[in-house]
Amino acid sequence: MSKVIVNGKAEGTVLKTTNPINFLGAVDKKTGMIHDKKYDIFEKSIKNTVLVFPHGVGSSVGAYTIYSLKSHQSAPLAMICQKADLTVASGCALANIPMVIVSPEEFNSIKDGEEIEIDTNSTNIIN
Amino acid sequence: MELTKEEQEALNGEMGDTLQTAYRILLATGEATNAEKLIPIKWAHLSGVNYNTIGDSGEEFLRELSKDARVKVKATVNPMGIDFDHISEFEHIDDEFIKKQASIRDSYTRMGVEPTFSCTPYDIFDLPEKNTQVSFAESNAAIFANSLGGLKTNKESAFSALASAITGKSPYSDLRKDDITIPMTIRMKMDNPNELDFGMLGFFAGKVGDTSVNISGVSQPNRRSCKALCGGMGTSGTCAKFQFIDTEDDKSEKIDFGKEEMNEVYDELNTAEKGDLITLGSPQLGLEEIFDLSKMLSGKSFQKRCMIFCSRAVQEQAHNLNYTNEIERAGGEILSDCCTCLTPLIDTNETDAVTTNSIKGAYYLKNSTGVDVNLKPLSKIIEDETK
Numbered sequence: 001m002s003k004v005i006v007n008g009k010a011e012g013t014v015l016k017t018t019n020p021i022n023f024l025g026a027v028d029k030k031t032g033m034i035h036d037k038k039y040d041i042f043e044k045s046i047k048n049t050v051l052v053f054p055h056g057v058g059s060s061v062g063a064y065t066i067y068s069l070k071s072h073q074s075a076p077l078a079m080i081c082q083k084a085d086l087t088v089a090s091g092c093a094l095a096n097i098p099m100v101i102v103s104p105e106e107f108n109s110i111k112d113g114e115e116i117e118i119d120t121n122s123t124n125i126i127n
Numbered sequence: 128m129e130l131t132k133e134e135q136e137a138l139n140g141e142m143g144d145t146l147q148t149a150y151r152i153l154l155a156t157g158e159a160t161n162a163e164k165l166i167p168i169k170w171a172h173l174s175g176v177n178y179n180t181i182g183d184s185g186e187e188f189l190r191e192l193s194k195d196a197r198v199k200v201k202a203t204v205n206p207m208g209i210d211f212d213h214i215s216e217f218e219h220i221d222d223e224f225i226k227k228q229a230s231i232r233d234s235y236t237r238m239g240v241e242p243t244f245s246c247t248p249y250d251i252f253d254l255p256e257k258n259t260q261v262s263f264a265e266s267n268a269a270i271f272a273n274s275l276g277g278l279k280t281n282k283e284s285a286f287s288a289l290a291s292a293i294t295g296k297s298p299y300s301d302l303r304k305d306d307i308t309i310p311m312t313i314r315m316k317m318d319n320p321n322e323l324d325f326g327m328l329g330f331f332a333g334k335v336g337d338t339s340v341n342i343s344g345v346s347q348p349n350r351r352s353c354k355a356l357c358g359g360m361g362t363s364g365t366c367a368k369f370q371f372i373d374t375e376d377d378k379s380e381k382i383d384f385g386k387e388e389m390n391e392v393y394d395e396l397n398t399a400e401k402g403d404l405i406t407l408g409s410p411q412l413g414l415e416e417i418f419d420l421s422k423m424l425s426g427k428s429f430q431k432r433c434m435i436f437c438s439r440a441v442q443e444q445a446h447n448l449n450y451t452n453e454i455e456r457a458g459g460e461i462l463s464d465c466c467t468c469l470t471p472l473i474d475t476n477e478t479d480a481v482t483t484n485s486i487k488g489a490y491y492l493k494n495s496t497g498v499d500v501n502l503k504p505l506s507k508i509i510e511d512e513t514k
Contacts, residue, residue: 003158004158005155005158005159006155020364020365022362022494024180024469024491024495025362025490025491025494025495026494029182030182035494036494038395055365056365057333057363057364057365058266058361058362058363058364058490059174059180059266059361059362060174060175060264060265060266060269060282060283060284060285060288061174061175061177061180061181061264061285062284062285063175063284063285063286063287064175064180064181064182064184064185064285064286065180067184067185067188067286068181068182068183068184068185070184071183071184071187072184083365084158084159084160085159085282085284085365086156086159086160086281086282086283086284086287087284087285088159089155089156089158089159089284089287090152090155090156090284090285090286090287090290091284091286092155093151093152093154093155093156093286094148094151094152094286099155101159
């Protein structure tokens, strides 16, 4: 079962990490590059991806990081999480980035690098 | 989440852009936390004040928003990047930073917030009566409010707390309810923990815990240790509440925090044998901590630069009580309105490593400021770095 947090439509390539993301601490707010070595997507950019990650962690200011990424055209096209947190939800709401919560099974079935379509108004949200 | 007719109208834009934006944020955060409705809150504490963290887009957003938005409830704000009273002593801070930081400060005051510029609102104000609903974005303050202050808040984001300040409302999420089941107990296995150990315990608990944890094996930590615990916990995870327990119940999952777990956190955050300068304060120091520090420094002097961060309110009280004299005589620089975390006052061209007792500070020094960190408890800092 998916749950829609922020409405919208997107289509793109999945960038998947098993690490919870601290947007303030680990993501460059202009380029979208991950600059914390502890992440399995270290030195990858989240720009224009469908970002799939467990949930956000850490500073509440991470919401501004998400908004800044959007302003610099470096934001993900959509975000898919396993658990919602207020930082990611509110950042996506203000930046108009579609965001969906999925079950652990669905989360596991999404593969890094695959093409994916999200439409929060459709019956099958993720295709 | 169910909205009232009035809330729905605001969401549809019938009451202007500002309220529409605010309700869009509240709706997303309400859905994210499975809340069934919005409820009134009495106090919002906002993050997103430091130009270093929110950048140009944040500065522009607040400038636009503040033309129209006004806070509806008591609202306080997090630290800025700099202390305007001491900015001439930091030549590497450029005019652009100062201008943008001033703009952010002015946007917040235009909206009607109290210019506290502090991550420790609980050190500045008397807390409202027990079970009062508040919206605190700063993670250490949210955890403190829920766990030690008797208040109720989500671990709000910068935008959800701002939306709460403007509307006076917040989603009625689990943490706001009276009977929450805490699913996990962290068993503290270290004897005589100092504040650094408590910071590491918090960092560990934040990583393994969900939204709330029990902590057993801890007796009456002092305020410095409590604040370190809140700061560490807020940095690493989504956990927004802890509860000290004496006797363990059988139902919750048990996880030990012993030497091995502590060393793992230490190795993640401690990357240097010594620092070029010392920072104290993340969270900012309270009056009691400033007093303790002045006693510890009696007859001693720092052998390197030491930046001490506290709120302006605490600095003024400390000054009036003559606590600051001894610290300044010992060479400590007391800075207000900013904090270790993400301050540009630390010149990375001149600093390779920083000594601190703050786990929260260590995380952001390492990952955002980009310097190495040398972790030590305050007693050891005084022992090693003063004469």
